[in-house]
Amino acid sequence: MMKRCAWPTSSFFTGTGLRLPWRASATKPPRSPGVLGPRGFVAAQGWDSHQSREVVTMNSTEAAPDIDALREEIDHLDAELLQMVKRRVEISKIIGAARMAAGGTRIVHNREIDVINRYKELGPEGHNLAMILLKLGRGPLGR
Numbered sequence: 001m002m003k004r005c006a007w008p009t010s011s012f013f014t015g016t017g018l019r020l021p022w023r024a025s026a027t028k029p030p031r032s033p034g035v036l037g038p039r040g041f042v043a044a045q046g047w048d049s050h051q052s053r054e055v056v057t058m059n060s061t062e063a064a065p066d067i068d069a070l071r072e073e074i075d076h077l078d079a080e081l082l083q084m085v086k087r088r089v090e091i092s093k094i095i096g097a098a099r100m101a102a103g104g105t106r107i108v109h110n111r112e113i114d115v116i117n118r119y120k121e122l123g124p125e126g127h128n129l130a131m132i133l134l135k136l137g138r139g140p141l142g143r
Helices: 067-101 109-118 125-139
Strands: none
Touching: 067 125, 109 125
C-alpha cells in the first residue's frame, strides 16, 4: 500500500497531496496577480505588490478538488475564449477595412492604448495579451 505524503510545500499538485509553487511560510506573495475568487480560482482584480497574500492550503480532513471537473471547466472556458477572440479579430478587420476605405489610417493609437489599459488589471501578462489581440486584429506593425 502506498503511503499518502504529507501536505508538502514544494512545486506542484501530484494528486497525493497539495504542493504549492511557493513555500507555505513565505511572506512574499506568488507572482501572479489577483485574489481568490468565489470558486477558489484566481480572480483578476487590482493588485498591490505590497499586499501580502494568504497562502491557501488543504489539510488532510478537507476533500481534494475534483481536478477532472475543473479541467473540463477550463476546456469549456478555452473554447468560449477562442470563439470570442475569433469574433473580435473579424470585427477588428472589418473596422480597419472601413477606416482605410474612408481614407483613414490603418490604426488609431488612442484606441489601441485604451485596449492596452483595459487589460492592465491582469498585470504584465495583461499587456502582452492586449498586444496579441491587437496584432491579431490589425496585423503586425511596420508593413
